[in-house]
Amino acid sequence: MDRLRLLFEEQINVLSIAEKLIIFEKDNYKEEMEKRNFHSAIVNVGGEMMKYDDGDESPLPISTEDLMESNTPLLIAFRMLIVQRRYFIKDETGYLAYIVTRTDLDKIPLRIGFFGMISLLETHLKDLIRKYLPAWQESLTDNRLSGARDIYEGKKEQKEEIDLVQCLQFGDLGSIFSKNQRFKKFDDSLSRDRFVQTMNSIGKLRDALAHSQSNLGFSWSEIDQMIVFIRMIIDSEDPVFEEK
Structure with missing residues (x-):
């Protein structure tokens, strides 16, 4: 990291x-x-x-x-x-x-920088799940959990060394950390609406970057606020959770 x-x-x-x-x-x-x-x-x-x-x-x-x-x-x-x-x-x-x-x-280096920061957020949240949320599976619907398991089984067949958490989609991470208002551990002033909306926006930006879309769908100021949000989560003190 x-x-x-x-x-x-x-x-x-x-x-x-x-x-x-x-x-x-x-x-x-x-x-x-x-x-x-x-x-x-x-x-x-x-x-x-x-x-x-x-x-x-x-x-x-x-x-x-x-x-x-x-x-x-x-x-x-x-x-x-x-x-x-x-x-x-x-x-x-x-x-x-x-x-x-x-x-x-709008040049490639900055797009790589944006995608890199989003990837750091994904990595950080998955590490937190492994360390502090042993019951994380209860936070996902059966369909979402089944999707992660399908990816996991496919990876295992290819002899990849991977765990189930690594197979979570970005949207799954938002669901897990919105459950029980876990996002409050990053910033007590965060509301559920703001957390969910920002995570959804970051997910959409990630998809636009991954598919090299010419229009990222957000203004530069909006993207800047996403980067600020990512830094806030990554910079939060660790440990941050007590499993309920």
Whole structure:
């Protein structure tokens, strides 16, 4: 868990989605931007690098708020881009070399990051079930439990080393932790409606990512709230349950 979390939250950085920066000249930057459908650019104004965004009257000085560090973890960059549409990035020599915009959020590295965080949530919840909920099967309907057992038997036939908990679907996890208000152990302020709704949304996002759907079905802000929810559960103190 710790190694995987380190990978998804720290080791994959913003350069995995950033684009190389094209420097435009002052005499034709608007025409060149229009050709490429760019909404932001760096313009060389007499040897000084200046920024230009759609709606500006002319190029403006670059401030620290326009810059993002090249080693910024991807999921932190994601949150920054929700607040501000674009950032410029310097290379190791201090020269402006990259640009990252909100449009870049739909690239594969971030999708992998989202899926990775959801996978961490699944792994964490399954570990909690194994450790603290020996009677978890009572929380599922016969149909859901039968589905898990069918998967388990199929895996055993293929000589896979696996247990029944590993065969639970994501929706099963939501059912188990909503039973007896177990979700309250993560955050006492959580309501059943919020927990169930958020788990359902995460499940839908997981499916959209797994099937490489072009439209994930959620806004970036909604996905950010899901990541916050996942971190809240993973960061909850362990142990968190007393079986009833």
